[in-house]
Amino acid sequence: MGMMDHRFDIVDKAAFRNGMSRLGSAVNVVTAMSGGKRYGFTASSVCSVSDSPATLLFCINRASSCFHAFENARHFCVNTLMPGQEDISNVFGGKNPWEDRFELGEWRDGLTGVPVLANASVSFECELSNAVDEATHRVLFGRVIDIREHDEQATLLYCMRRYLNG
Amino acid sequence: MGMMDHRFDIVDKAAFRNGMSRLGSAVNVVTAMSGGKRYGFTASSVCSVSDSPATLLFCINRASSCFHAFENARHFCVNTLMPGQEDISNVFGGKNPWEDRFELGEWRDGLTGVPVLANASVSFECELSNAVDEATHRVLFGRVIDIREHDEQATLLYCMRRYLNG
Numbered sequence: 333m334g335m336m337d338h339r340f341d342i343v344d345k346a347a348f349r350n351g352m353s354r355l356g357s358a359v360n361v362v363t364a365m366s367g368g369k370r371y372g373f374t375a376s377s378v379c380s381v382s383d384s385p386a387t388l389l390f391c392i393n394r395a396s397s398c399f400h401a402f403e404n405a406r407h408f409c410v411n412t413l414m415p416g417q418e419d420i421s422n423v424f425g426g427k428n429p430w431e432d433r434f435e436l437g438e439w440r441d442g443l444t445g446v447p448v449l450a451n452a453s454v455s456f457e458c459e460l461s462n463a464v465d466e467a468t469h470r471v472l473f474g475r476v477i478d479i480r481e482h483d484e485q486a487t488l489l490y491c492m493r494r495y496l497n498g
Numbered sequence: 499m500g501m502m503d504h505r506f507d508i509v510d511k512a513a514f515r516n517g518m519s520r521l522g523s524a525v526n527v528v529t530a531m532s533g534g535k536r537y538g539f540t541a542s543s544v545c546s547v548s549d550s551p552a553t554l555l556f557c558i559n560r561a562s563s564c565f566h567a568f569e570n571a572r573h574f575c576v577n578t579l580m581p582g583q584e585d586i587s588n589v590f591g592g593k594n595p596w597e598d599r600f601e602l603g604e605w606r607d608g609l610t611g612v613p614v615l616a617n618a619s620v621s622f623e624c625e626l627s628n629a630v631d632e633a634t635h636r637v638l639f640g641r642v643i644d645i646r647e648h649d650e651q652a653t654l655l656y657c658m659r660r661y662l663n664g
Binding site (some may be wrong): 340341342343344345347348350351353354355356357360376377378379380381382383384385386387388389391393412423424434441444453454456459461462464466467468469471473475477478479480485486487489491494496498 | 505507508509510511513514515516518519521522523524526541542544545546547548549550551552553554555557559578609610616619620625627628630631634635637639641642643644645647651652653654655656657658662664
């Protein structure tokens with residue numbers, strides 16, 4: 333890339349957050365195990381990367397209180413929520429103690445032992461394949477080794493700072 | 499990372515695509531200039547990375563016919579569509595010649611000359627900050643240098659292989 337001369341200023345945090353509130357997305361709880369304990373947080377920054385091999389990414393703030401768990405985990409699970417699971421989104425998006433979070437919803441062990449939400453819209457169990465730091469965040473890439481889908485065709489979405497059903 | 503022993507198989511393409519169809523998202527047209535010509539393609543793999551500094555990412559297949567334009571561009575624009583712009587999503591997601599695509603919608607020049615959709619839900623004009631290859635794709639990171647928002651609070655979403663309004 334070389335040095336950039338930055339002829340243009342970067343937009344401020346408030347403008348960016350307002351703009352991003354329009355970029356609707358699914359609501360996901362990303363989970364991992366660390367030291368025998370379960371960790372998970374609500375994430376909207378999850379996307380598909382490639383289907384060959386099946387690869388996705390998610391972003392996590394390196395200052396997050398659960399960053400250490402994801403930094404050291406070889407496996408993780410992206411659990412995309414169903415309509416009606418707004419309470420799970422809220423508890424995993426708040427400041428609640430880690431184990432308390434898993435009292436909401438029915439959680440099972442995946443192939444690799446990661447927490448999988450039994451009635452998620454879809455869960456993607458992944459093996460970490462790459463990690464890249466960018467600004468305050470780390471982007472974690474995973475190869476998808478197992479997928480579980482809900483019988484019902486529905487997903488919880490979040491757009492314009494409100495939930496809606498997809 | 500070291501070598502991985504791959505105790506688990508990676509899921510196949512069809513299973514991955516079916517699972518991913520549940521990960522609803524906004525619909526975006528990502529644009530850039532190359533050799534004085536306009537390029538753009540429909541992308542769902544766009545997400546927020548950081549608000550300090552304001553940073554987003556999108557994924558592009560390195561085998562895409564417009565990859566060369568994004569590979570060499572210093573700036574790009576993520577145009578998040580409004581409900582009613584399904585035709586723009588479809589034309590930029592198909593095989594149409596590059597200039598023909600821009601006949602749909604009203605396109606203006608951004609600060610850096612990139613094509614900006616005048617009545618997008620939101621457009622994020624970016625300066626490339628980093629690029630990482632993963633599987634078949636390249637992940638491009640951009641610092642957001644300008645944001646334009648539609649007066650109306652709405653976004654076009656895509657989930658379960660159908661459009662809906664967010």
